Amino acid sequence: MDDKNWADCKTALQSARYILFLPVFFIVSASHFSRAMRWKILMKPMGYNPRLLNTFFAVMVGYLANLAIPRLGEVLKCTILGKYEKVPADKLVGTILIERVVDLICLVIIFIIALITQAGIIGEYASSTLKENFFSGSVGAIAIKLLLTITSVIAIYYIFKYIFRIFSQYLVIKKLKEVFIGVRTGISSIKKLQNKWAFILHSLFIWCCYVVGTYLGFFATIGTDHLPFAAVFPVLAFASVGMIITPGGIGTYPRFIMQVMLLYNIEEGLGYANGTLQWVAQFAIILVVGFISLLLLPYYNKEKSILKKPMHTSIV
Numbered sequence: 001m002d003d004k005n006w007a008d009c010k011t012a013l014q015s016a017r018y019i020l021f022l023p024v025f026f027i028v029s030a031s032h033f034s035r036a037m038r039w040k041i042l043m044k045p046m047g048y049n050p051r052l053l054n055t056f057f058a059v060m061v062g063y064l065a066n067l068a069i070p071r072l073g074e075v076l077k078c079t080i081l082g083k084y085e086k087v088p089a090d091k092l093v094g095t096i097l098i099e100r101v102v103d104l105i106c107l108v109i110i111f112i113i114a115l116i117t118q119a120g121i122i123g124e125y126a127s128s129t130l131k132e133n134f135f136s137g138s139v140g141a142i143a144i145k146l147l148l149t150i151t152s153v154i155a156i157y158y159i160f161k162y163i164f165r166i167f168s169q170y171l172v173i174k175k176l177k178e179v180f181i182g183v184r185t186g187i188s189s190i191k192k193l194q195n196k197w198a199f200i201l202h203s204l205f206i207w208c209c210y211v212v213g214t215y216l217g218f219f220a221t222i223g224t225d226h227l228p229f230a231a232v233f234p235v236l237a238f239a240s241v242g243m244i245i246t247p248g249g250i251g252t253y254p255r256f257i258m259q260v261m262l263l264y265n266i267e268e269g270l271g272y273a274n275g276t277l278q279w280v281a282q283f284a285i286i287l288v289v290g291f292i293s294l295l296l297l298p299y300y301n302k303e304k305s306i307l308k309k310p311m312h313t314s315i316v
Helices: 003-014 018-046 050-070 072-085 089-133 139-167 171-192 196-218 229-247 252-262 268-308
Strands: none
Touching: 003 268, 018 050, 018 089, 018 171, 018 196, 018 268, 050 072, 050 196, 050 268, 072 196, 072 268, 089 229, 089 252, 139 196, 196 268, 229 252, 252 268
């Protein structure tokens, strides 16, 4: 940005309505809690019913770990529930894959709503941005990449199936086979959901929280508070793309928000300031709640283990 836009950015940050961090904090935290409840629903068909607080702590510690190393959190939260709730980590990997697919579907829905309601404003930008980040190359090249990916996945599946059958007597192969079976069991849990409507409602609630939180974020800076509610959908959609591209959306989250706001005639400096505030809010929630969860996790389970110990009495 040039000097003028940097000055506008600083002015916007100085005059921002930081009090709005409070409702956004509770809204986004509620989405994380709902995510923990949704995860429990996926575990139930496999015969596991972990305590809700442990599940929530695992989710938040996972988010915290992702800020440092991408995807480390997915492994860590499975490990946490494996330790404290005795749920096999390999089966949890399958449930996480399901969650990611569902979240991707929800993101696609947000994109569709954005394109339907704001096509005249964001149509060209959406096409160029998605092509640049995900669909670079000609249509033929994209089709070939997709075909190669699908073929590779199928080939890997049958290669491992062959290895498991031929070398089944080796301990390493047995262990690896157990992991694959566990992951497959976790994935198959979606077919046996006992509370399908609860799962769907939690998924909708999570993304509704994101929508409301983003809309409240418009009011954080003077000059973006007049944006229409419909602008939430393209802003949230591209901000989510920023989260995918870099760990925690560092750098890309505010930049994408700024670029979308430019389409609504918001100055570059002001848009970047608003995007930065919205990113800081997300980052702060994960940092604070994640760190508290990390501290409470051993204490909570220690207290539970004490309560489970049998009481001994002696007669003198």
